[in-house]
Amino acid sequence: MDAWKSETNLAIFLNADHHKSFDSCSQALEAGYDTVLIDGSALPFEENIKTTHGVVDYAKSINLEITIEGELGYLRGESKIQEIVEIKPEDFTKPEEAKEFVEKTGVDRLAVVFGNIHGVVSKQEEKLDFSLLEKINKTVPNVYLVLHGGSGLADEEFKKAIENGITNIHINTEVRVAYREGLDKTLKESPQETTPYKFLEGAVEEMKKVVEEKVKVFLNK
Numbered sequence: 001m002d003a004w005k006s007e008t009n010l011a012i013f014l015n016a017d018h019h020k021s022f023d024s025c026s027q028a029l030e031a032g033y034d035t036v037l038i039d040g041s042a043l044p045f046e047e048n049i050k051t052t053h054g055v056v057d058y059a060k061s062i063n064l065e066i067t068i069e070g071e072l073g074y075l076r077g078e079s080k081i082q083e084i085v086e087i088k089p090e091d092f093t094k095p096e097e098a099k100e101f102v103e104k105t106g107v108d109r110l111a112v113v114f115g116n117i118h119g120v121v122s123k124q125e126e127k128l129d130f131s132l133l134e135k136i137n138k139t140v141p142n143v144y145l146v147l148h149g150g151s152g153l154a155d156e157e158f159k160k161a162i163e164n165g166i167t168n169i170h171i172n173t174e175v176r177v178a179y180r181e182g183l184d185k186t187l188k189e190s191p192q193e194t195t196p197y198k199f200l201e202g203a204v205e206e207m208k209k210v211v212e213e214k215v216k217v218f219l220n221k
């Protein structure tokens with residue numbers, strides 16, 4: 001990881017995503033991750049605060065440069081193509097709770113729920129509540145807001161989310177789909193190929209295309 005960083009001169013961070021307990025977070029931190037998401041969103045509010053605060057304290061005792069992300073609100077869906085994912089308004093992040101959560105835990109980033117889901121839905125339109133996002137952003141102006149479940153969202157939705165405070169976006173399913181399609185294509189075209197780095201090349205190229213497209217949208221280029 002360090003070699004890759006210095007070779008490319010890029011700001012690359014190794015993130016341990018959606019870790020659900022103090023123990024798994026501390027293992028990731030001890031293994032050298034730059035950042036961890038302690039996802040206590042399924043816990044009762046007070047428990048989420050307590051667990052997240054514990055991880056923040058532990059991380060800062062190891063290295064002050066490690067950043068910690070917390071999560072508030074219930075994010076549904078999985079990193080795959082689904083038909084429909086039911087979204088309930090009570091799952092959304094509540095601005096007052098966000099304020100208390102950020103103050104009591106000391107997190108650097110906050111994953112929020114405002115209509116977003118993990119993965120892609122094929123028979124439903126995702127509806128994001130930008131006025132809620134704006135409210136959350138105004139209530140907790142000093143943390144970086146994270147959008148999970150970016151796959152399947154339109155460019156315009158990303159732009160609006162960024163305008164309303166999102167600074168960190170997760171895209172997984174679209175990259176996985178590109179990998180799979182690239183791999184399928186190469187295997188079909190070169191059925192005799194047995195060298196992994198050669199038959200994986202198509203998969204890597206397809207993933208690159210998706211990432212490049214998204215980076216352009218995020219940077220408004």
Ligand SMILES: [Zn+2]
Pocket residue numbers: 017018118148149170
């Ligand atoms: Zn996520």
